[in-house]
Amino acid sequence: MTPPKPDPVIHVIDDEAPFRRSLVFLLESSGWTACEHDSAESFLAAPPILPTAGGCLVLDIRMPRISGLELQRRLTALNSPWPIIFMTGHGDVDLAVQAMKDGAVDFLQKPFKDQAFLDTIERAVELSRTRQQASRRCNDARALLDRLSPRETEVARHLALGLSNKEIGRELAISDNTVHVHRQHVMEKTATGSAAELARLILRADPNGLDG
């Protein structure tokens, strides 16, 4: 278990020890904090949490038993936030394309330039930070929306869709005044001042939150 650190963490997963060590050495030369794993299994045995400062995974696409692609699938299933960079050998382009479709950040064909590698790491770590922030805002929005009662949630959704009090009352078969009271509670609880603001909050919590 990697303890949470303020720095971003790069995990290198490759069964080729010398090469793996050389990548760690390179990353450390550029000031990154790097961890190494000799197989997918050892990584999955204790999956590290993505630090607030971000980080990424560097995976060899071909590994015995659990390959890089397989590890990617398992992490996706776990909703892992780690951005993944694949390293491929000559002639593994098909595998690389599949990896990109499955959400990989990038792939590097060996042998690769150290600068290209480090740039890709930089980009992935940046992406991880962005994802961290997006995730955090979503969680905040959900926390606000979770404070609403079921009736208030319904009223909030209709408000976000731009309906008037009268229209909401007719829709929900309640009086205008009742709608007005619920509206005031929603605004207070979500600390929003307008229907447009409320709509953004709902979408932040759930991109599909306003559908049908």
Add this chain to the structure above:
Amino acid sequence: MDVRSFSFARLCALLVALWPTVAGAGDLRIGVLAWFGDQTAATQWQRLGAALQAQLPATTVHIAYHDMNGLENALAAGELDFIITNPGHYVVLESRHRATRIATQKIEPDRDSEHAVGSAVIVPSERSDLQTLDDLRGRRIAATVPDGFSGWLTVWAELKRRDIDPENEEVTPVFAGLPMSRVLETLERGEVDAGILRVCLLEHLVRQGRLPAGRYRVLSPQEPDAPCLRSTPTYPGWAFAAAVQTPDALARAVLVALLSLNGREDVLRWGVPADYHPVHAMLRDLQVAPYDFLRAHRLEAQIRRYWPIGAGLLVLLVLWLFYTLRVEVMVQRRTRELSAALAARDEIEESMQAQRQKMEHLSRLSVLGELSGTLAHELNQPLATIGNYARSLTRRLTAGKLSDAAVAQAAQEIAEQAERAAGILEGIRNFARKRASQREDCDAGKLVGEIVTLFRGMLARAPEIRIEDRLPDERRKVRVDRLQIQQVLLNLMKNALDAHCAIGRAGEPIEILLAPAGERTKITVRDHGPGLAEADGTRLFEPFFTTKPDGMGLGLSICKGIVEAHAGQLVAAPPDDGHGLCLSFTLPSAATPHHDAT
């Protein structure tokens, strides 16, 4: 007449009385040699004819006069019953016509007889340089005719006895012809240094006053006190001989008549047949008739006499030569054909060998090619690692935070990776190199170990390869072409890996078993793949047969060739336990002599 000859005469008279009819039987034909011409001879021999006629009244005596050839021809033609001739000529006729002498003319040694047989060589008395016959060397000498007995042959024999050979031109005879007086004429003219006369002729001529006494001198006189001087021995006198067809009775009658003659004259004095051996000896020595064949012996006679044998030998020689030549030509042709055939065979073998080597090389390259994808990856790994460390060091240096520990770690890693890359390249280069086949003794386990290392080195993630070595210590060595056998093993391992990949289990271990098999060493490569369909089993080792979509199909067919060149066999068989395939072959042990097929 002495008592003995008188008794003989009486005996002969008695014989005549016993066959009275024989004497009266017709004509009695006598041929006489006349060297002075018929007329002279007739006057000489007339008295003998008359005397015989008187002795033999019942017959009519005819006397004919001939020269030598004429006499011989008449005798040969059967025209004569008897002949009278000189000793030399008689010997000839005796040999050629089987004439038989019945009496010999009696010449008293002390008598000056014109029938004496022997020769005197005369020179002008003033020629003081000519004292003996030996002095005649290099001179010219006058003779009568080449076959004249007293006129040439007797002197020739005497000269030859003194090692003066007229035939070697050590003395030159000049033949003046008959009568003998021509010899004197030639000598008178000074054309010659000496002349040959029959014995007593010189004395006769002097006595008749036809030559002044002392005008000529006789060389090498044999008996200086004799009435007639002679330079040669005397020979038996003239012969009275019967022709071959003359009846014995007639011969006897004539003999008796001859012996009964009585008179002072030479022609009437006949005695018992003399021994003509000296004449024979002389003529044989001179190699003249009848011994002329001896002369011929020396020259063309040999050829004439033996020409059938000679010709036969020649024919045989020619045949033998022809045969020998023919045999020689055939042997040469066969040899040429054979060596041409051998050369052609060698050429074919050589080109086949070259082709095989090329194919082997190709197959090695082909195996390498099939492995090259992972090979590139494998080489990239150490190179990339090295690059990473080098750049890392640069970065740390630039950042001013290069620690000794970091340098040490990077240097260590770089060195290891460089060695690893070099090792991979070396193995491949050795393997891919073009080369001629060469046998060496090597440890079978080591051989397998090396190629397994190369195989694993060429693969990014090589499967486990389990080597089970059951070879006892004394059976470890095999005599093989190391690279060829490693090529076979590499192919078999590659096949095993492909078989595993085909069922998606690339990580399955490959098993290699080394075990003694009789005198040889058996190596088996076993996989756990899908095995072999029965139909493929028969075609497995054919060139260009492959079950792989990207294979060339040359690998196993070349492996088979290599194994067979090591007097072994490449066999595919299902394993005893479980699924998969066993490919096995045997190798000659180092100590075992084996047939070298390559």
